[in-house]
Amino acid sequence: xxxxxxxxxxxxxxxxxxxxxxxxxxxxxxxxxxxxxxxxxxxxxxxxxxxxxxxxxxxxxxxxxxxxxxx
Numbered sequence: 001x002x003x004x005x006x007x008x009x010x011x012x013x014x015x016x017x018x019x020x021x022x023x024x025x026x027x028x029x030x031x032x033x034x035x036x037x038x039x040x041x042x043x044x045x046x047x048x049x050x051x052x053x054x055x056x057x058x059x060x061x062x063x064x065x066x067x068x069x070x071x
Contacts, residue, residue: 009041016043016047
């Protein structure tokens with residue numbers, strides 16, 4: 001159960017932008033911003049909420065589609 005909760009927190013932090021990809025001519029790197037960690041979890045939750053809200057509002061637009069099949 002603890003592993004599940006920790007994995008959810010890590011996924012929310014990643015979605016929220018705690019890790020940034022930095023590329024130069026010589027190298028690529030992933031940079032973690034430790035000061036932004038608490039707000040990145042909140043940003044991840046907000047991002048997921050907004051995407052689900054957009055999916056639900058788009059579902060109302062599909063009411064006119066006929067999904068019947070013919071044999």
